[in-house]
Amino acid sequence: MTWFKTLRELLSFxxxxxxxxxxxxxxxxAEIWVNDKNxxxxxxxxxTVPRNTEVKITLRLIGHYEHTAMVKSGHHLSYYHTKLQRxxxxxxxxxxxxxxxxxx
Numbered sequence: 001m002t003w004f005k006t007l008r009e010l011l012s013f014x015x016x017x018x019x020x021x022x023x024x025x026x027x028x029x030a031e032i033w034v035n036d037k038n039x040x041x042x043x044x045x046x047x048t049v050p051r052n053t054e055v056k057i058t059l060r061l062i063g064h065y066e067h068t069a070m071v072k073s074g075h076h077l078s079y080y081h082t083k084l085q086r087x088x089x090x091x092x093x094x095x096x097x098x099x100x101x102x103x104x
Contacts, residue, residue, distance in 0.1 A: 019051045019076050023059070026083040030061035049073070063087055 023032055024044040032041045035056050039047060049055045054072040057080065064084040071080055 017051050018048045019073055019078060020046045021049050021057075021071060021073065021078045021080055022046045023057065024079070024081045025059055025061070025067075026081075027061055027064065030059040030064070030067075030084060033058040033060065046077075051075075059084060 022044070023046075028043055030043045032039045032043060032045060032047060034047065034049065036058070041047060043059065049071065052072065052074045054070050057069050057071050059067045059082065061084055064086050067082055067084055069080065069082070071078070
């Protein structure tokens with residue numbers, strides 16, 4: 001008689017089980033996109049991703065550059081942390097501001 005550790009092993013499921021990936025940015029509130037699809041979630045958040053499959057995670061936050069990373073994990077829980085790079089502010093002279101207002 002053969003013994004199986006889990007029901008999944010007994011039934012020989014071939015689908016990849018999901019894992020959780022905790023996505024954290026030092027600046028909270030960044031939109032999380034997975035494989036170019038909006039998840040409608042913001043950081044910090046645990047998202048479900050396929051196990052042992054590389055996924056593209058994109059983080060977007062106003063005033064910061066978009067950040068993209070490829071994530072792959074075989075664990076039940078993985079962790080992705082990054083610091084988003086801020087877009088530098090540019091100072092303009094008062095003359096160029098007045099010129100742009102007059103053009104409107």
